[in-house]
Amino acid sequence: MRRPLLDLMNLSTDLSTGGEVVHAVNDVSFSIERGETFCLVGESGSGKSITALSVIRLLPHGIASHPQGNILFYSQQESFPESERHGINLLELDENAMQQVRGAHIAMIFQEPMSSLNPVFTIGEQIMEALLLHNPGIDPQEAMDRTLAALEQVQIPHPRSRFNDYPHQLSGGQRQRVMIAMALACEPELLIADEPTTALDVTVQAEILRLMRELQDNTGMSTLFITHDFGVVAQMAQKVGVMQQGRLVETGPVDQVLHHPQHPYTRQLLASVPENLPRRDSQPSLHSGEQPAPPQPDNGGKGATGMVMLEGDTPLIQVRDLRVWFPIRKGLLRRVVDHVKAVDGVDLMLPRGKIIAVVGESGCGKTTLGRAILQLETPTAGSVQMAGTELTGLDHRGLRPWRARMQIAFQDPQSSLNPRLPIHTTLTEPMKVHGISQSQEERLELAGRLLERVQLKRDYLWRYPHEFSGGQRQRIGLARALVLNPEFIVCDEITSALDVSVQAEILQLLQDIRAERDLTLLFITHNMGVVEYLSDRTVVMYQGKIVENGLTAQVCGDPAHAYTRKLLAAVPRLQMTTA
Numbered sequence: 001m002r003r004p005l006l007d008l009m010n011l012s013t014d015l016s017t018g019g020e021v022v023h024a025v026n027d028v029s030f031s032i033e034r035g036e037t038f039c040l041v042g043e044s045g046s047g048k049s050i051t052a053l054s055v056i057r058l059l060p061h062g063i064a065s066h067p068q069g070n071i072l073f074y075s076q077q078e079s080f081p082e083s084e085r086h087g088i089n090l091l092e093l094d095e096n097a098m099q100q101v102r103g104a105h106i107a108m109i110f111q112e113p114m115s116s117l118n119p120v121f122t123i124g125e126q127i128m129e130a131l132l133l134h135n136p137g138i139d140p141q142e143a144m145d146r147t148l149a150a151l152e153q154v155q156i157p158h159p160r161s162r163f164n165d166y167p168h169q170l171s172g173g174q175r176q177r178v179m180i181a182m183a184l185a186c187e188p189e190l191l192i193a194d195e196p197t198t199a200l201d202v203t204v205q206a207e208i209l210r211l212m213r214e215l216q217d218n219t220g221m222s223t224l225f226i227t228h229d230f231g232v233v234a235q236m237a238q239k240v241g242v243m244q245q246g247r248l249v250e251t252g253p254v255d256q257v258l259h260h261p262q263h264p265y266t267r268q269l270l271a272s273v274p275e276n277l278p279r280r281d282s283q284p285s286l287h288s289g290e291q292p293a294p295p296q297p298d299n300g301g302k303g304a305t306g307m308v309m310l311e312g313d314t315p316l317i318q319v320r321d322l323r324v325w326f327p328i329r330k331g332l333l334r335r336v337v338d339h340v341k342a343v344d345g346v347d348l349m350l351p352r353g354k355i356i357a358v359v360g361e362s363g364c365g366k367t368t369l370g371r372a373i374l375q376l377e378t379p380t381a382g383s384v385q386m387a388g389t390e391l392t393g394l395d396h397r398g399l400r401p402w403r404a405r406m407q408i409a410f411q412d413p414q415s416s417l418n419p420r421l422p423i424h425t426t427l428t429e430p431m432k433v434h435g436i437s438q439s440q441e442e443r444l445e446l447a448g449r450l451l452e453r454v455q456l457k458r459d460y461l462w463r464y465p466h467e468f469s470g471g472q473r474q475r476i477g478l479a480r481a482l483v484l485n486p487e488f489i490v491c492d493e494i495t496s497a498l499d500v501s502v503q504a505e506i507l508q509l510l511q512d513i514r515a516e517r518d519l520t521l522l523f524i525t526h527n528m529g530v531v532e533y534l535s536d537r538t539v540v541m542y543q544g545k546i547v548e549n550g551l552t553a554q555v556c557g558d559p560a561h562a563y564t565r566k567l568l569a570a571v572p573r574l575q576m577t578t579a
Contacts, residue, residue, distance in 0.1 A: 231572030
């Protein structure tokens with residue numbers, strides 16, 4: 001009888017804290033064959049990561065317990081004891097025995113490599129430590145050679161020279177590659193990957209996914225891949241399990257689950273993917289009968305200029321030759337030797353009442369452009385005009401009346417909301433500063449109505465940020481941006497870390513609020529699926545310059561610039577078909 005590599009049988013995991021017990025995983029069963037990728041999908045809090053941490057036994061002692069179930073692991077490696085190669089229950093191993101399994105037989109890649117890698121050791125030292133720990137008799141030179149081979153295997157450029165680099169000296173994609181190299185150095189039979197591409201650009205994500213598929217083909221290992229991105233699932237999985245509130249509600253082959261889902265929750269998740277959301281009539285179409293100018297590619301180094309103008313467009317903000325350069329200082333006297341050109345000669349027109357998406361990889365200048373338009377970053381040169389008034393060069397007092405008309409919603413509401421202030425203070429304080437309403441009671445009434453508008457309860461005014469989920473905090477961040485009734489809002493990656501269902505709600509909310517208030521939104525993102533659903537116009541940035549802009553349907557449907565084509569080709573796609 002052919003056995004799977006891993007077999008979960010009726011696994012339950014309870015977490016005890018403060019006298020309360022949370023049933024995080026409830027009666028979950030699935031198996032993973034050799035050489036197979038099994039994807040666990042579901043929203044935050046569904047139990048995906050707890051299931052994976054239960055397998056590798058990394059949940060804290062004294063807090064986690066398993067009231068029922070078995071986790072059977074069937075190793076075929078010679079290093080595994082002969083008596084245990086026919087199946088061992090990982091839940092019955094003591095800690096010393098489990099340490100022999102971790103790394104050598106089951107390895108894990110965590111979601112955030114910067115917090116998983118030790119900042120005081122070089123990447124080479126950290127990979128060698130894993131090799132030496134699981135191979136006590138290995139020669140140090142052999143460990144060095146295997147470390148360099150692992151770095152080369154994950155395509156780190158110049159591995160010998162990067163061996164002595166520290167984690168902070170690497171990009172996000174390179175740090176994730178180092179985590180993969182560390183996990184694969186001991187040639188495990190099972191790799192657990194917990195959201196390994198969530199925070200990466202689409203191009204870096206595509207490279208990491210391709211790398212993982214190649215390594216799996218070369219080594220024959222199995223993978224337990226945890227994600228909430230169904231596009232990634234479609235690319236990576238042979239089998240899929242869908243989790244909801246600690247239970248596995250649906251499992252099966254990837255084509256069956258994605259294209260013929262049986263459970264209502266699975267259908268709900270798939271319907272929330274941006275590609276499957278219903279399009280709004282407000283978006284311009286290539287077939288509307290209007291004749292817009294074609295997308296504008298790079299014009300000899302300065303960047304694309306202007307913005308596609310249609311009949312009836314009214315410019316709200318005009319940006320001309322905007323530059324934001326950061327000096328590079330060296331030497332004892334800290335002389336300026338060069339500049340980081342974060343934004344370099346950008347010309348842009350933002351029409352009133354439109355949603356303009358700014359896309360590109362990390363470091364291309366998207367966020368700096370948005371902050372410079374708001375005058376939160378002082379431009380090095382250039383012009384930013386709002387409603388015909390020049391904003392650059394205005395002092396704090398001169399900018400104050402414009403602050404109410406321009407707002408920003410930040411990427412991480414957890415760090416942008418003051419944890420010491422209740423929500424009513426967060427919302428009413430800006431009103432008081434800008435003289436909105438005559439009394440605190442009136443301001444509280446306005447704040448309550450605004451919370452209801454972003455689909456939160458009025459009594460949430462008296463809570464603190466830590467009492468809310470990530471999606472709820474993002475709604476509060478939107479409420480704070482809307483509280484002064486602005487004309488223009490910069491939305492900086494506000495959906496990048498959200499589950500697909502919460503993301504869909506936020507996107508639909510933005511569409512509704514834009515229509516109600518005739519808002520202009522600058523939507524900064526690297527999610528091309530969100531761009532295609534939400535935006536009217538799209539701006540593509542690369543190395544501080546605009547290389548293409550135009551109507552979203554045109555830029556995404558028939559891109560003129562090679563970099564835009566590269567971005568679109570890297571997007572993992574999912575199109576749901578109905579039975």
